[in-house]
Amino acid sequence: xxxxxxxxxxxxxxxxxxxxxxxxxxxxxxxxxxxxxxxxxxxxxxxxxxxxxxxxxxxxxxxxxxxxxxxxxxxxxxxxxxxxxxxxxxxxxxxxxxxxxxxxxxxxxxxxxxxxxxxxxxxxxxxxxxxxxxxxxxxxxxxxxxxxxxxxxxxxxxxxxxxxxxxxxxxxxxxxxxxxxxxxxxxxxxxxxxxxxxxxxxxxxxxxxxxxxxxxxxxxxxxxxxxxxxxxxxxxxxxxxxxxxxxxxxxxxxxxxxxxxxxxxxxxxxxxxxxxxxxxxxxxxxxxxxxxxxxxxxxxxxxxxxxxxxxxxxxxxxxxxxxxxxxxxxxxxxxxxxxxxxxxxxxxxxxxxxxxxxxxxxxxxxxxxxxxxxxxxxxxxxxxxxxxxxxxxxxxxxxxxxxxxxxxxxxxxxxxxxxxxxxxxxxxxxxxxxxx
Amino acid sequence: xxxxxxxxxxxxxxxxxxxxxxxxxxxxxxxxxxxxxxxxxxxxxxxxxxxxxxxxxxxxxxxxxxxxxxxxxxxxxxxxxxxxxxxxxxxxxxxxxxxxxxxxxxxxxxxxxxxxxxxxxxxxxxxxxxxxxxxxxxxxxxxxxxxxxxxxxxxxxxxxxxxxxxxxxxxxxxxxxxxxxxxxxxxxxxxxxxxxxxxxxxxxxxxxxxxxxxxxxxxxxxxxxxxxxxxxxxxxxxxxxxxxxxxxxxxxxxxxxxxxxxxxxxxxxxxxxxxxxxxxxxxxxxxxxxxxxxxxxxxxxxxxxxxxxxxxxxxxxxxxxxxxxxxxxxxxxxxxxxxxxxx
Numbered sequence: 001x002x003x004x005x006x007x008x009x010x011x012x013x014x015x016x017x018x019x020x021x022x023x024x025x026x027x028x029x030x031x032x033x034x035x036x037x038x039x040x041x042x043x044x045x046x047x048x049x050x051x052x053x054x055x056x057x058x059x060x061x062x063x064x065x066x067x068x069x070x071x072x073x074x075x076x077x078x079x080x081x082x083x084x085x086x087x088x089x090x091x092x093x094x095x096x097x098x099x100x101x102x103x104x105x106x107x108x109x110x111x112x113x114x115x116x117x118x119x120x121x122x123x124x125x126x127x128x129x130x131x132x133x134x135x136x137x138x139x140x141x142x143x144x145x146x147x148x149x150x151x152x153x154x155x156x157x158x159x160x161x162x163x164x165x166x167x168x169x170x171x172x173x174x175x176x177x178x179x180x181x182x183x184x185x186x187x188x189x190x191x192x193x194x195x196x197x198x199x200x201x202x203x204x205x206x207x208x209x210x211x212x213x214x215x216x217x218x219x220x221x222x223x224x225x226x227x228x229x230x231x232x233x234x235x236x237x238x239x240x241x242x243x244x245x246x247x248x249x250x251x252x253x254x255x256x257x258x259x260x261x262x263x264x265x266x267x268x269x270x271x272x273x274x275x276x277x278x279x280x281x282x283x284x285x286x287x288x289x290x291x292x293x294x295x296x297x298x299x300x301x302x303x304x305x306x307x308x309x310x311x312x313x314x315x316x317x318x319x320x321x322x323x324x325x326x327x328x329x330x331x332x333x334x335x336x337x338x339x340x341x342x343x344x345x346x347x348x349x350x351x352x353x354x355x356x357x358x359x360x361x362x363x364x365x366x367x368x369x370x371x372x373x374x375x376x377x378x379x380x381x382x383x384x385x386x387x388x389x390x391x392x393x394x395x396x397x398x399x400x401x402x403x404x405x406x407x408x409x410x411x412x413x414x415x416x417x418x419x420x421x422x423x424x425x426x427x428x429x430x431x432x433x434x435x436x
Numbered sequence: 437x438x439x440x441x442x443x444x445x446x447x448x449x450x451x452x453x454x455x456x457x458x459x460x461x462x463x464x465x466x467x468x469x470x471x472x473x474x475x476x477x478x479x480x481x482x483x484x485x486x487x488x489x490x491x492x493x494x495x496x497x498x499x500x501x502x503x504x505x506x507x508x509x510x511x512x513x514x515x516x517x518x519x520x521x522x523x524x525x526x527x528x529x530x531x532x533x534x535x536x537x538x539x540x541x542x543x544x545x546x547x548x549x550x551x552x553x554x555x556x557x558x559x560x561x562x563x564x565x566x567x568x569x570x571x572x573x574x575x576x577x578x579x580x581x582x583x584x585x586x587x588x589x590x591x592x593x594x595x596x597x598x599x600x601x602x603x604x605x606x607x608x609x610x611x612x613x614x615x616x617x618x619x620x621x622x623x624x625x626x627x628x629x630x631x632x633x634x635x636x637x638x639x640x641x642x643x644x645x646x647x648x649x650x651x652x653x654x655x656x657x658x659x660x661x662x663x664x665x666x667x668x669x670x671x672x673x674x675x676x677x678x679x680x681x682x683x684x685x686x687x688x689x690x691x692x693x694x695x696x697x698x699x700x701x702x703x704x705x706x707x708x709x710x711x712x713x714x715x716x717x718x719x720x721x722x723x724x725x726x727x728x729x730x731x732x733x734x735x736x737x738x739x740x741x742x743x744x745x746x747x748x749x750x751x752x753x754x755x756x757x758x759x760x761x762x763x764x765x766x767x768x769x770x771x772x773x774x775x776x777x778x779x
Contacts, residue, residue: 036543037574039503040550048611050643109768111733111761113726131772181608369439376442383446383453390453399457406450 002361006370009349016342017377019334020216023224024384030227031220031284031392052180053081054158054173054240057150059143060088062164064095068102070164075130079173083132085150089119090140104128105135110153116251118148144252144259151243151251160240161260165290166193168238172287176240179281187267190231190239191283192218194395195292201396201404207292208408209416210299211396216385219284223388226282228331232268232339233260235306238288245271245278258309265317265336272327273319284392296419303420304427307343311428314340343424349374350418375413382409467500474501478508481523482516488523498532499544502551509554521555530555537563546578553582561586565594573604580605581613588617592625599644600629600637607643614647623648630656642672654678661685667694674700680708690716695725702728706735713739714750721759729758733766744770 056074060067067086074084088096099105105125112121119139127133138149147161158180162168169175172191179186195202195211202208218234225231233239239260246252249266256262264280271278293299314336319325325333353370356362386405389395396405473491481488493501505524509517524530536548537560549567552560560582567579580598583591592599599610614622626648629641645653653676660666660673661682670689674697677686686708689701702720705713717739720732737747744767751763 033542033574036541036546039506039543039547040578048608048615049646050608050611109761109764111726111729111758111765115726126768126772182604182606373439373442376439376446380442380446380449383449387449387453387456390456394457394460397457398461399454402450402454402457 002356005352006356006362006366009345009352010370010373012345012349013374013377016338016346017374017381019338020221020381021384023221024216024381024388025224026227027220027223027284027388028391030223031388034284035392047080049080050181051080051174051177052158053083053156054079054160054177055150055154055156055243056082056084056173057147057154057159057161058084058086058164059146059150059161060086060092060095060099060164061143062092064092064098067092067095067164068099070162070166071099071103071133074162074168075133076170077168077173078170079177081156082173083134083155084130085153086133086135087138087146087150088135089138089146091142092140096135096137099135100125103130103133103135108134110134112152114152115247116148116151118152118251119145121149121153124153141254144254144256147259148251148254151246154243157243158240159243159246160238162238162288166238167196167289169287169289172238173240175283175285175287176238179279179283180240180242183279185277186279186281187242187245187271188231188233188239188264188280189283190233190237190281191285191287192222192234193236193238193288193290194286196289199395199397201401202292204292204294205408205411206294206296206299208404209412210292212382212385212405212408212412213417213420215389216381220385220388222282223284225331225335228335229279229328230331230335231280231282232264232335235302236290239264256309257312258306261306261310262313262316265313265320268332269317269320269324272324275327286393286395300420300423304423307340307424307427311340341428343421344428346374346421347425378413378417379410382412463496467497470497471500471504474504475508477523478505478520481520482508482512483519485519485522490523490527490529493529498529498536499540499547501529502533502547506547506550506554517554524551524555530557533557534560534563537567542572542575546574549575549578549582553578553585556586558586568595568598576602577605577609584613584617588621589624592622596625596629600634600640607640610640611644611647614644619647619649623652627652627656639668642668645672650676658682658685661689667692667697670697671700674704677704678707683708683713687713687716690720695723695728698723698728699725699731702731702735706731706738709735710740711742711746718750718754718759721754721762722756729762730765733759733762734769736763737766737770 056077058067058071058074071084071086086099088099105127108124108126110124112124119141121136121138123137125135125137127135134153136149136153138146150161151159158177160173160176176189176191179189192214195207195214201211218236222231222234235258237260245267246263249263249270252259252263268280314320320336321333325336350371353362353367357364357367383406386402386409390402396402470491477488477490479488505520509520512520530552533548533551533555534557536544537552540548549564552564564579564583564586568576568583570576570579580591580595583594598605626641626645630645630653634641645657657673657676660669661677670692674686674689682704686701686704689697690705692698692701698720702717705717709717714736717732717736721729721736723729723732736742736750747763747767751760751767754760754763
């Protein structure tokens, strides 16, 4: 029995990690095509006038100075037509006055179109300085509700929620809108925000660990899933959505812990149920940057929040794991299964092998070999991700940086990855309180 | 055994990454060294077509040279750009670009296709035509673009079916290319297609019609105002309504069951209407669809000869809350819209 279980866990690790390497390889043609097209994409191109206008929604949170700085930066985005809607609610008392002063806001008699439920909007303000900036003052019911209010006030067919504090590239909207121009059935396009330091790796080991982890887990694995039509937003993504489908789905759910992911799962479910042809795309190119976290706890918290929210979203859209989810092939249910329950099975494997060894039921050599095997598989996944990074964006060029990334990839698999897996598995425990 | 093979594969992947980086670094350093001399030769040739000389360019560097030429050409005046093209021909680089069409990587083939298009090299036509018919999205579209640069009218004729039916050629990109060619060149093809009303791809032609000469496209489009069965056509036609003679059509479209048609009718009434059209627009202000109300309010606010005081009267007399709110919204937007126009 013990032997059988050990073989089961070995088999699981082989399938899960081998699958990740396979996903990296599946993404290679798309990455190489992007590389071939880069010289053309980098040349200034005239706008055709068909670019769908975008409403950027900023749900104000955290420090008001950051909100103002973010809105100012977003005003400089390069895109033919866009508007910015900052939503201030009761969750940030005093923020409205500061924003009002910074952008010279004046009350505007907006004829709001309430298509999706949201808290009461008290006043809509129009900036005197920037024609395409409006601010909503509303009751505070959290980020999802703020985004819904922003969608109600938005005038354009694409909407993009951007959190304050993100450093968004000026061409971000152009890049994210590209799939909508190329394929009319695109309903969402997402890109993962990267840790600051393009060109040179951060000094802090923890930040480099986040870089290495993100390359494998949040970027290149998803290029493979994208090729298999199985993209879902993850923690730290910036997502551009088609507003009509969001409105049809009744917007973001305020009771969801991870509203972007939950909405995407809901969209997958409803569009598959209707038999619609649709595409949710993932872009490997960076469009937004963040400073990264400077403590292990700070890294773990959002990871747990996302994992909990993802499991919650999947429970509400459980049909996706059933035959109904096979509408675009088997990839989506597989992805959902591994992303939601994979961490728990991995932890089960570690716990079982260590417990059996401690109880004297498994020889130390076998337990050690099992753990070394999992480390080697993790390193293999990181190594393929580093190869893809070299072949595609090459954000950290040079041999010295590759050597540093390779060393950190080894370190990552000697504790960091396992810690993250434990944290994600713990987030699945039923009695656990949300860590928001 | 599995452990060892897993570690060996990881090391192998890292070694490949290291090799790619080392090769890329060597290549970049090499290009950086040569690029200054290429740039200098191109600048000299831009000023004087007989000046400028290039050192021999290896096959590895050739796509990078072409890329530099493509980039520099974009910032030069037409005469100067033509002079630099002469430099390429003088050194036989046009013939080398032709060869690259057959043997290069995807990147170098795309660069060669773009270059031959900008050089207007007719020898490339048969090969480009084959590539434009091919399945690869990037290659086929770049080849079509090159053909349109070489001989626009002939290319438009050859590519008509592809323009209508190739879903992998986004309308937005086609729009950029047609805009580059100019209304005079694209109008004959567009008008022929608009008159023919092909079964497949008419929606694409209707979208692209805006790149033709308005005075020649508009009469055909306006002829569709009677196409009651197809809301998309009526909507497209309403965008070309700019004469009071079409008021009757616009008023009829304002009662269309499809909201997008009513919205287009509101816009058309705003363009050609006057105070007499206010009652029809006030009806549209009560429409259940927000966008129809919004465009009706914009139309009322933009009617010729309407003063802010008159608009205020319309707003005060609107008995419907929706209409009053939307008019207040439009009135508040007026100064913003004016600022945009004069900015």
